[in-house]
Amino acid sequence: MNDRSLMWKNLWRKPVRTILLMITITIGFAIFASTISFSSASSNFNTLPTRMVTLSKVNFTESLPMAHYDRIRQTDGVLAATHMNWFGGYYREPQNFLAVFAIDPATYFQVYGEDLRGLPEAQRRAFFADRTAMIVPEQLARHWGWRVGQRVPLNSNIFTNRSNGRQVWDFMLAGTFPTPQGSSQTGSVLIHYDYFNETRTFGRDRIGWVPFLTRSAAENNQIAHRIDQRFANSADETSTADEKTFNESFAAQRGNLTLVISLVVGASFIAILLIVGTTMALAVRERTKELGVMKTLGFSSGRVMRMVLGESVLISLFGATFGVLIAAGMLKLMSTQFEGSGFTIGLTPIALVASIIVAIVLGLVTAAGPALGAYRMRIVDALGRR
Amino acid sequence: MTDLIRLTDVQKTYTRGKEKISIFDKLSMRIEQGDFLALMGPSGSGKTTLLNLLGGTDRPSSGSIEFDGKRIDKMSEGQLTNWRAQNVGFIFQFYNLMPILTAQQNVELPLLLTKLSPKKRRENVATALNIVGLSDRARHKPREMSGGQQQRVAIARAIVTDPKLLLCDEPTGDLDRTTADEILGTLQLLNRDLGKTIIMVTHDAAAAKFAKRVLHLDKGHFNEQELAA
Numbered sequence: 001m002n003d004r005s006l007m008w009k010n011l012w013r014k015p016v017r018t019i020l021l022m023i024t025i026t027i028g029f030a031i032f033a034s035t036i037s038f039s040s041a042s043s044n045f046n047t048l049p050t051r052m053v054t055l056s057k058v059n060f061t062e063s064l065p066m067a068h069y070d071r072i073r074q075t076d077g078v079l080a081a082t083h084m085n086w087f088g089g090y091y092r093e094p095q096n097f098l099a100v101f102a103i104d105p106a107t108y109f110q111v112y113g114e115d116l117r118g119l120p121e122a123q124r125r126a127f128f129a130d131r132t133a134m135i136v137p138e139q140l141a142r143h144w145g146w147r148v149g150q151r152v153p154l155n156s157n158i159f160t161n162r163s164n165g166r167q168v169w170d171f172m173l174a175g176t177f178p179t180p181q182g183s184s185q186t187g188s189v190l191i192h193y194d195y196f197n198e199t200r201t202f203g204r205d206r207i208g209w210v211p212f213l214t215r216s217a218a219e220n221n222q223i224a225h226r227i228d229q230r231f232a233n234s235a236d237e238t239s240t241a242d243e244k245t246f247n248e249s250f251a252a253q254r255g256n257l258t259l260v261i262s263l264v265v266g267a268s269f270i271a272i273l274l275i276v277g278t279t280m281a282l283a284v285r286e287r288t289k290e291l292g293v294m295k296t297l298g299f300s301s302g303r304v305m306r307m308v309l310g311e312s313v314l315i316s317l318f319g320a321t322f323g324v325l326i327a328a329g330m331l332k333l334m335s336t337q338f339e340g341s342g343f344t345i346g347l348t349p350i351a352l353v354a355s356i357i358v359a360i361v362l363g364l365v366t367a368a369g370p371a372l373g374a375y376r377m378r379i380v381d382a383l384g385r386r
Numbered sequence: 387m388t389d390l391i392r393l394t395d396v397q398k399t400y401t402r403g404k405e406k407i408s409i410f411d412k413l414s415m416r417i418e419q420g421d422f423l424a425l426m427g428p429s430g431s432g433k434t435t436l437l438n439l440l441g442g443t444d445r446p447s448s449g450s451i452e453f454d455g456k457r458i459d460k461m462s463e464g465q466l467t468n469w470r471a472q473n474v475g476f477i478f479q480f481y482n483l484m485p486i487l488t489a490q491q492n493v494e495l496p497l498l499l500t501k502l503s504p505k506k507r508r509e510n511v512a513t514a515l516n517i518v519g520l521s522d523r524a525r526h527k528p529r530e531m532s533g534g535q536q537q538r539v540a541i542a543r544a545i546v547t548d549p550k551l552l553l554c555d556e557p558t559g560d561l562d563r564t565t566a567d568e569i570l571g572t573l574q575l576l577n578r579d580l581g582k583t584i585i586m587v588t589h590d591a592a593a594a595k596f597a598k599r600v601l602h603l604d605k606g607h608f609n610e611q612e613l614a615a
Contacts, residue, residue: 001491002498009486293482296443297496297543298471300464379443383478 003303007310010287021279022319025362028265028272029323029355034330035261036351046184049217050079051111053246054227055209057237061086063206064236071230072210077223081212082107085193088158091144098140100154100189102196111211115185116177123148123175131195133174137187141176148173154189160201169199184243211243269362276366280312284370291374292382305375312367313360320359324352389452390550390583391417391440396449398435409435410606412449419550422577422584424597431603433587434555440585441474441553442466454550471499475544475582479556481536483528489515489539490524496547514542518572534565541572545582552576554586558593570596 011018054072056062063085073081082104089100105128109116119127119135127133134154136146146152149172156167171191179186197204214223224240231238284291291304328347335345393416398409409432417423425433438444439451442458451459458469483492493514497507515521518538528536537557544552554573558566574596576582586597594600602609 001487001494006498013486289482290484293476293478293484294495295467296441296470296476298467298499300467380438383443383482 003307003310007307007314010307011311011315013283017279017283018315021276021315022322024272024275025316025319025359026322026326028268029320029359030326030330031268031323032265032358033324033327033347033351033355034334035265036354037327037331037348038334038345039261046115047243047247048114048213049242050214050220051211051243052214052220052224052240053209053211053243054238054240055246057228057239060209062236063203063208064210064238066205066207068231068236068238069207069210072212072227075223075227075230077215077219077226079213079215080107080110081210082111083193083207083210084108085196085206085208086158087154087189087191087196088156089154089189090157091152091154094155094157098154098189099187100134100156100191102193103190104193105190108190111213112184115179115183118178119175127174127190130172130174131192132170132172134171134189134191135175135177136173136189137179137185138176139179140187140189141173146173148175154191159196159203162199162201169196209246217242269358273362273366276312276316276362277369280308280367281370281373283311284308284374288377288382289384291377292379295377295379295382301375301377304377305371308371308374309364309367312371313363316359316363316366317356320355320362324355327351388419389416390419390421390454391415392450392452393439394450394452396439396446396451398432398439398444399447408606413606413608414449415601415608417583417585419583420577420581422574422596422598423586424594424600425585425587425603426589426591426594426600427603432606433603436603437553437555437585437587440551441476442470471496471547473549473551475547475549475552477537477540477544477552477554477557479559481528481533481540481560483536483539483543485528488525488527489520489531489535489542492528492539493542493546496543500547510546511542514546515539517545517576518542532565533561534568537561537565537569538572541569541576545576545580550583552582552584554584556587556589558588558590563592566590566593 054064054068056064066083069081069083072078085102087100087102089098090096091098109124116124116135123135127135134152141147144152151170151172153168153170156169158167160167161169169191177185179188193207214220220242224242227240228238291308294304295301324347331345331347394414396410396413400407400409413436425436427433435444439446442461446459449459450457453469453473456469458466461469483489484495487495490511493511494507497510500507502510512521512524515524518541520535520538520542523531523535523539526535528539531539537560541557552573557573558569561569570593573584573586577584577598584597586593588594
């Protein structure tokens, strides 16, 4: 027997209470670990410090006039610019989400060429030559069984195709490109803007946002200011930021997911804190006499306090372990929803480390009061011996 | 015989609300090594307070308490804790065993404070349980034992570190006569054969007869009565 085994035995003094407490903590950490993993997966793309993005000041769903693109391109300090438009794509069924972007191939390859180097030259030429062509990540083509040269119908949940009156366009798969971990082109299906623009029923000659390369990252702030100033007080005011900020805001604007999740996680953690804290206080109060006996036998106040803290940390760590395991399962399940889109979701090392740290902190914070009480407890009071 | 404990002019006062209650006023006493002392007296006479002071679980308001020539009233909290672990065994009226631990583990508890190896600890526990005649109940939890057996486990826990002093607070107060006599017989044996100094608080005159001498405490003063030859 040692202090650890004593803590373990104390933990199971009331098994039902311990199990219920562990379930509470498990649920909290399942939400916590999956949230962290999910949010880091959504914004975990490589970025270039000299790559910036201009979009509508309102939000990224608000389009900009094509004229903006021309003026941004000519701004001092901008080396190359392109434009992109969200297509809102899916394949066959709405749940088969695809990140389809309508682009201008020539300029797009200037701005994102680094991440498209894996596209074979012949396929690149084929893509440039055919306005109905598209290129997709290898993983995506493999998942759906698409072969180069094949015609693939893609649906949009936003736009309608003027030529057929339906929300579907036919694209010829011109090529595939590799998307290593963190590639900015992960999951991107690239189609011709011209083809898309001419056939859509609304929003013609408008673009979603304008990515561009700057001369130097040191000039980013000045260039951003210059661009946004140029469109200030116009009908289409802009907001320019570096790519990293853009990616984060892109992720955040998906229904303000981060905020909502943070609130849910925060609320659940406060609830857990209160539950665990109250239960620990109750558990220590029930054992006042036993703790008094331990002190009488010669256990120091510090050692008794450490044991109370240890019990709390132990239960918190166990709860967190189960929670993280459940989160891993949940994320695996979620990742099946994104199958084929190229996005990978799984438990991240950050989520794992954060869960361990938070579990230890949670254990210490919830037991701090009872542990301090145990530390200060006088033997004569604990044993009621006066 | 040498003095194991010496109290000189000990005062103990408590403050309850605005009232100051004096338990002892200039109490002095000496207890020799190997003594078996029964402390009797009416409720509120200060028996338990005296036991707390002797066991280092409470401090005097003034005066000195020496144990084996060392002033325990001057010790820091940490020193006092270590001193208790090494020198004093406690036996309570309601046994105060850990319900989650077996008899063996309860007895082992004070040994966690020593540097003994697990093997040596097990040996010492076996010896202590053997002395109190409970070797066959080593793996039983307190709720699986009678009151007398639980008190024997508590005695084994008190002697397992081989302390010089055993402090017993109404050790038979919760037991029937026969069981009480068995427990008192065990204490007598520990005093006679192992030389333990025992101070026992009791209300029971029959229990006090097992001691070598009886001190009656009343209003903070002693009246002594020699019992054993």
